[in-house]
Amino acid sequence: MGDGVLAYFGYPQAHEHDAERAVLAGLALVEAVPKLSTMAGSPLQVRIGIATGLVVVGDLIGMGAAQEQAVVGDTPNLAARLQALAEPNVVVIAEGTRRLLGNLFEFEDLGAKNLKGIAGPVRAWRRCGLVRRKAASRHCTRRV
Numbered sequence: 832m833g834d835g836v837l838a839y840f841g842y843p844q845a846h847e848h849d850a851e852r853a854v855l856a857g858l859a860l861v862e863a864v865p866k867l868s869t870m871a872g873s874p875l876q877v878r879i880g881i882a883t884g885l886v887v888v889g890d891l892i893g894m895g896a897a898q899e900q901a902v903v904g905d906t907p908n909l910a911a912r913l914q915a916l917a918e919p920n921v922v923v924i925a926e927g928t929r930r931l932l933g934n935l936f937e938f939e940d941l942g943a944k945n946l947k948g949i950a951g952p953v954r955a956w957r958r959c960g961l962v963r964r965k966a967a968s969r970h971c972t973r974r975v
């Protein structure tokens with residue numbers, strides 16, 4: 832994985848709110864990672880991509896600290912492509928995840944994107960905020 836982290840929500844057991852849990856975990860990382868101190872003195876950044884779908888989890892592969900379970904399916908590839916699309920300290924999600932979340936969060940529609948290894952354009956969304964009131968804003972303002 833190099834400098835990346837791949838986390839599965841719903842494995843080994845699926846939960847009704849796995850999409851919400853994934854976004855909340857992503858938001859927690861966006862908040863926490865820049866606060867970490869580094870030897871270089873510069874802040875770390877994180878980019879989060881979240882996709883929802885079926886995967887097949889297989890046997891363990893690799894050795895030692897690099898050991899991981901083999902995973903087959905389009906979902907991990909889609910999440911990786913969305914992560915690459917994200918700006919620093921931003922959570923980007925796939926349309927399927929967006930549908931599962933309903934109105935729990937505010938999103939900015941990034942439009943349809945052509946992503947390497949994915950057949951056809953994929954609609955992506957940038958997480959803007961938690962919806963805490965009935966009449967949440969329909970548009971996000973970009974934080975600088």
